[in-house]
Amino acid sequence: MKLTTIYSHLRNDLSMVEKDLERTIEAQHSILQEASSQLLKAGGKRIRPVFVLLSAQFGQYDIDRVKRAAVALELIHMASLVHDDVIDDASLRRGKPTIKAQWDNRVAMYTGDYIFARSIEYITYLNNTKAHRVLSEAIVEMSLGEIEQIRDQYNLEQNVRNYLRRIKRKTALLISVSCELGALASDTDEYTLSHLKRFGYYVGMAFQITDDILDFTGTEKQLGKPAGGDLQQGNITLPVFFAMKDPMFTKQLAQACKNQPIGREAVNGLIRNIHNNDSIEKSKWVADRYLQKAYDALEPLPNSRSKKALLQIAEYIGNRDN
């Protein structure tokens, strides 16, 4: 099933979110405007707004309040991608030139800062102090996670707990916050809120682990960038941790890490070895465990079209190939 089919009942509200995304990134300077719209037009799954809207349907749903969280979270995510491309020195994202490649690092920095500020201004019209505390804490955590990711690059001494904490901050937190803000914007009760928050966290963890698996199993066409890109940058992800159980692989990896970034040929050799053992299967098993926890988190909540959609999205995440 296609992702858009799962939440087809949200079509009208999502197009309202899309329109507000466009309006919110409007800028006076032509390059700032072009860079921001290009980013928006590049698409993406809009998974965060979808989680906000679906979670909000467990309470008193008012799209004018709920969209404040949906739009802001997507923009915060977008702003972080623009800066990530400077960090990774990336020239392609989703198969298209990045802002830093098309213009330069300066334009990318200003665009990221501009979009971030637009998103914060936009969400201040959601008058819910808890929502702001939750979101602002998450943004601090996300920044710390990004710093840790750089610190841990090429570090073969780290353990899986480091990795799990990193992906929590990098991905799971914002998805969890998407569910939580949706619930807060629609005044759900505490019980529902805590279950939605947990659901978001577990789905987010599964989402990132799946992403990390796809980095080794996806084709360049599916990924919009060459496979093994994360490993090339020295990011030790779950399949690599499993592969490192084999001392020969660890030795090969340590040798490869002497060049930073790791050379293309060495990356290809490492990918081949990751495929030759059971690292991918074991990683999939972990992702599935998180998905099961996500299903369990939703279980006590009343059955509804939104609950069904959230469960289907979780399932989609576990099976996706891009």
Next chain:
Amino acid sequence: MKNNDTSRIITTLMNKINKRLQHPYLMLFIEDPVIDEDKLLLIHIMLNEKDLSEEEREQYAVSTMLVQIALDTHEKVTLHDVIEDADVKNRQLTVLAGDYYSSWYYHLLSEIKDLSMIRTLAQAIQEINENKMQFYKNKQQSIEKSMENLHRIESTILLKTADHLHLPLWKGIADEFLFMKRLLNERTSIMNNDFTPMAKKISHQLTRSKSNWNGIKQQILEIVDGYLFHSKNRLEKLWSEEPVMYGLLDQKMKQYIDRSGLRMERYVEEG
């Protein structure tokens, strides 16, 4: 408030800001973030005018400065290709440091539930980035327009804060003081043969072609000095309406003028 009290409070605020800036891993690779003491002093004086709790005053001052430091940090992101590991790390962590500092601004103001101030600073960030884009990317624009951009880049955070606090007079003083300080710093750099982005913009307007630096340096300085002279006049007029500010800031301005080698009397003599 006495000068001693002001210094003590500024020192306390500097320590609080530094606490937010210090991250052990970041500090290994990035330049030490700079706290602009003049901006902090101006914010402190403005906040002192209002009936705020100590916590509010502190959160306002710290978060406003964190926004400024975040933007200043992002200005240091390198533009050229880098190969050396230390240079790569420096660039990566400079990006993240700026993001980290700005995340704290939102968090601190969320703690005191001040959505309106969060919005004010978010608008300031937008305006500054619009002006930076114009300054760096509109190659053909006039010197006057570029100077206007510099004005906005330097003072928007304080202007918006003054607006938020309903302090129109202080807004004018902060605006002019910070612009003049920036021009004096630019002047010092040009005197030291640093071809700053502002010098490049002026030179482009003067010659429309690549020209010998020494040949145009004097012309650039003439233009900068003209703006400085007018800025100083405006500032003195504003100070006459607010003697307390004059007392606090005049000494600092004199130091900047001395350092830049500017001779104001020359303009007075020439009329």
